Amino acid sequence: MTDLTSLTIAEAREGLTNKSFTARELTDAHLAAIEAARVLNAYVLETPDRAREMADAADKQIGKGEGGPLAGIPLGIKDLFATRDIRTTACSKILGNFVPPYESTVTSQLWRDGAILLGKLNNDEFAMGSSNETSCFGPVVNPWRREGSNTHLVPGGSSGGSASAVAALLCMGATATDTGGSIRQPAAFTATVGVKPTYGRCSRWGIVAFASSLDQAGPIARTVRDSAILMRSMAGHDPKDTTSVNIGVPDYEAAIGKSVKGMKIGIPKEYRLDGMPAEIEKLWSDGAAWLKAAGAELVEVSLPHTKYALPAYYIVAPAEASSNLARYDGVRYGLRVPGRSIGEMYENSRADGFGDEVRRRVMIGTYVLSAGYYDAYYLRAQKVRTLIKKDFEDCFAKGVNAILTPATPSAAFGVGEKGGADPVEMYLNDIFTVTVNMAGLPGIAVPAGKDAQGLPLGLQLIGRTFDEETLFSLGEVIEQAAGHFTPPRWW
Template identity: 70%
Template sequence: MNDIADLTLAALRDALKAKKVSSLEATQAYLANIEKAKALNAFITVTPDKAREMAKASDARLAKGEGGPLEGVPLGIKDLFCTEGAPTTAGSRILDGFRPPYESSVTANLWRDGAVMLGKLNMDEFAMGSSNETSYYGPVVNPWRKKGGNSDLTPGGSSGGSSAAVAARLCAAATATDTGGSIRQPASLTGTVGVKPTYGRCSRWGIVAFASSLDQAGPIARDVRDAAIMLRSMAGCDPKDSTAVDRPVPDYEAALARSPKGLRIGVPKEYRVEGMPEEIERIWAQGVDWLKDAGCEIVEISLPLTKYALPVYYIVAPAEASSNLARYDGVRYGFRAKEYKDLLSMYEETRAQGFGDEVKRRILIGTYVLSAGYYDAYYLRAQKVRKRIFDEFVEAFGRVDLILTPSTPSAAFALGEKTADPVQMYLNDVFTVTANLAGLPGASVPAGLDRDGLPLGLQLLARPFDEETMFTGMAALEKAAGFKARPEPWWG
């Protein structure tokens, strides 16, 4: 089978069970694609020996008629997930050389279900970024290019390695994390499907922390079915994480067969932001029509506190980051400065050399808003507004089942285009941060191409722990959009 890497995760799963292809063949096909795609810089670390070893073990289980739901399927793992014995850097120099002696709960779940690890995917440093340009290991390049153009574009961030690898067929699917849109925004910019589940649906144990009350793991995949299969394996209660909720994990794949007829879809007027490209407006209106044609009821809703979401996020997230990143001191693991006078200067030099500019910026902002004299004015007030945003969503979900919005305010932009202006970069999260602040599930589904031939996505938000209804809506959008476009493989 020459086109193994072109199979969706679901098709590969079925082919492996039917013994039409072996896990080792699939793994070799992906490793060959990774080797050819070095120009994309999607992987920080490739683990070929480990991958082949895991694939052979899967083939042995499949030969006996055994195996889990993901048996033999090769995956890419965002380098924020600790993987036992394999380098885990979080895209930062300060964790250079760190090999965790333990496995994150999410990746342990995937290995339990038979998945194969191809390697660790590039990302914005400590997941802080919207373009995958803050990584110590260099930017990831989007496999998509503008029609007739050859300039390098961003794959989105922070899960840019995950989105680029899935779009370029370097893995069957990938893990990712979302703190303010880091699954949905890169999925939108690469024509892939990204799912941020409800806060607490997936364990955060063993995931390098950015902002603990916002971080959540989820999948980036080629289509909605693949995302459903991935999430079922990734999710679950975990005694090692007090925020992981103890409730059954539904069969998300089964939810795809449900009819969307009768679902009430909320369309929030506040998401029509000033200066939004006409193409985003058009694809959003198209999404409304698609769901209406599928038998859904369209309801205009108001979420007036939306305008405060970005400022609240950029107070809460840096505050939590400044606390979480205090542990990186060069003493116990990772990078340590070579020249220093005493213990204090060792801390200072290590952190100055080990953290990139964006991480330093957020640590400074976070420390400032938590400091005496500013805590009440900034952090406490932001938390109060956050609760109001949650209450506003609760009220809206009393009237609707799902909320439809654009995923991003634009298609993929050029690398370097927004790095000089952090505020412009932060505006990429304008449609996604509300879901993190309110702990809601959200997903991006590819909906079409813009005039330059670049993908655009639509976002669905659902009630907490109602991912099943969200998947039903996603399947309806996917079917109506009929998105089959792929990037031309210019990279090799």
């Protein structure tokens, strides 16, 4: 029998239906794989007992012919999603051993459809980072390595644990969140597929907030089809989230294999950066050629305010973070460091509980929201955001169905290689992804090739609001042309 962990969700679903193996066997295979891969530090909490209990329940449902669309499928959950009676920390010391008495809407929908919880996955602290090095549980290691090198590479962030676990076959799929590229960038670094849905498509209820007007949950999986299967369960209206949009959830999987003939694909000239590596340029050209060969029409488009997206994002996101993180005060839950007064207790708890990157962003956010600087920074950044959104709207109004860009400016880099002296160096990793969040649009990152050192590179497709189906159709064309990439096992 094929190694059970190497099956896609679609293949596993078929095997479970045909009784080729049981959900318990599938779960045990993944639990053994997790145990053997702890060097990757992808999981911050393993839940084997809960997993086996859920697998046995799934087997009973499948046996009765009543299994849901994800019955028996083992998943990993980013530690930003509240899981009832299971520790949820956002990978921050300040949340300590917080155990929520409630379940996030997204995970409750996955369990409703029969999925199995393998454990909680590592992420950058409060989802703030592009490399998964800011977690209080230590950095995640990318299962990919440069050819002929043993250097540990980052998996991207903030959903690095999700991407690393999916790429290393430690779960069949994973939940993730994307505030400025935190699903698409790690997917590109690990040769996995990452989907950032339209803002409002998936409920944010029960997900630890970073920047509320930008955060969106989505899946990371090994194939475009698998990501479509997961999206269908994760999406949907939630009255508990006022930003959740009340529109029907289509059958995303039905979009796989649909013809893309006649679709207009925009190639934005502003994404051709000075000094962009030749291999990224080639990857982009290859992707465009594949879509053209499938019958799509390529058109050059202009998104003139792209150059302002990164600075505007790094004003809006920290501003919202400083507001959202004000609740972590050492009083109600999580870490408490005593002081001689309540003010000192607040200071001590926050100083000890938050890591360097979180403190940096809270300070930036507090500064740009302060009385003297609000108009000069925050208000101006919001105006820029409106212009970025209008750029995309103008583009789609001309009949463009989707936009093709690189996902990242480079392949994965080494742990500790970037951002030590200059945080901006790390922020530049988000250059191709932040516009999508600023405009609230859907985006997908699909593996499309490798660099000269054998590391995976990804392409990004950006779609119209609530038109994820087109992205799945186009993404599958790229996937079929590029083929699948699996890291050689070394752990």
